């Protein structure tokens with residue numbers, strides 16, 4: 001991983017530009033020295049790693065000084081796509097990431113009455129009007145970047161008529177799309193967002209919280225800033241796409257008697273390679289059965305990453321590493337993988353597991369013999385201690401730790417060579433058993449009883465391989481994940497018209513006959529381990545005693561792959 005400039009910044013204790021602005025505001029005594037941030041998800045899908053970036057930024061800032069507060073606000077202004085299922089999952093994910101909102105849980109829908117009252121005030125002030133144009137007419141009338149917009153024929157309605165029509169819109173007298181309320185700003189503004197933006201639309205649709213109380217719903221641009229102002233948000237942080245909405249954000253706040261004066265700041269959204277990040281597309285993958293659900297471990301969702309075995313710490317560290325800037329870029333998913341590998345290396349207990357077993361019969365080991373070897377639980381953590389691992393005459397090793405005809409530089413097992421069994425003796429391969437087709441089905445070996453905990457005299461053993469005792473091993477199914485898409489930018493300009501055509505057909509590989517060391521018999525969902533020499537694995541939520549199921553979170557770096565490359 002190439003360390004980003006931001007990582008260097010944070011190591012040197014340099015703040016990002018938003019934290020610099022906040023520090024200056026606090027120093028200048030703005031907002032009475034208070035800093036209030038919020039995370040404002042729309043409950044129309046599950047959170048993804050991009051949202052995690054926003055959560056870490058907003059919550060992180062709230063923890064970095066006195067008089068600071070963090071709000072969780074559901075931006076639930078569009079009942080057509082929003083559901084309670086999403087509200088619940090978002091709360092679970094935000095909490096899991098470590099952000100705490102305490103008492104400060106809010107819903108934009110709680111402000112519907114106030115927002116309506118303020119809209120009436122704008123009408124009274126001649127700054128909003130009811131437009132009967134069709135959505136197409138409104139779009140056409142808005143003009144382009146090079147042409148000014150055209151005033152709607154309804155722009156100069158009287159205040160009285162506007163008030164009456166707006167009240168009737170609320171009362172449910174008109175069908176969906178018949179009329180909208182627009183702010184009366186400037187049809188010739190170079191900023192299209194100021195060309196009389198729509199504030200309210202008619203939608204006869206039940207809302208997950210307000211039920212059928214409303215058939216009139218505010219647009220994001222109108223609801224958002226006013227919600228910020230109601231809650232006393234001081235720094236309203238959003239992604240760069242909203243930069244040219246800021247003049248509109250400011251216009252509403254300046255033209256309404258709101259109780260506080262929030263300011264909007266924009267940062268670059270996170271884009272990650274080999275995945276898509278919009279909730280709409282993620283929903284499409286779920287609905288289309290292209291993944292097993294929102295929490296499919298290949299998904300960039302927070303619940304998918306959790307099921308995959310990511311830790312909250314690793315996601316927070318990732319967010320710290322990528323930093324906060326104003327430049328849109330593409331972050332290599334390897335940076336995310338690095339962060340979880342780095343964390344699990346410190347905390348995950350080591351165990352031995354064999355994904356594709358090859359039997360080895362240790363011929364000079366007693367038939368019914370059994371010994372307890374001592375395996376180190378975590379070399380990074382001296383406190384973690386050791387555990388017993390049983391050895392017997394028949395063991396299983398990883399099939400690819402044996403090559404009958406090894407190339408130069410291959411130090412693992414092959415006929416006549418000696419390797420160490422991790423935490424145990426050295427063995428020498430003395431024979432190869434094959435089936436009728438010539439496939440290797442078992443190996444014969446001898447062990448040297450003098451090599452427990454010490455090197456054999458006069459012989460150099462260059463590799464230590466993992467193993468399990470055949471008699472003691474427990475069965476498991478292991479799911480190996482690869483990138484969800486074959487292209488770093490599945491929606492990029494070279495990616496073709498349908499990003500779904502770029503799904504990686506090999507993103508999931510199910511390994512059915514894995515054998516694990518006996519201590520894993522009682523592993524429970526959510527537990528994470530390092531399978532020695534293979535990677536980090538996590539017990540899946542569908543795992544059960546007797547039917548163990550593991551997900552590979554991330555592989556260890558494979559030194560052999562590098563050798564082979566060279």
Ligand code: ATP
Pocket residue numbers: 039040041042043049050051053054075237238239268269270271277278279280
């Ligand atoms: P999507 O485009 O994925 O559907 P969204 O912006 O519509 O996301 P919201 O629920 O409106 O989703 O987002 C909540 C907050 O998360 C917003 O403040 C938004 O700016 C932020 N956010 C969304 N996506 C990203 C991202 N990729 N990187 C950083 N912040 C993001």
Ligand code: MG
Pocket residue numbers: 042
């Ligand atoms: Mg949105």
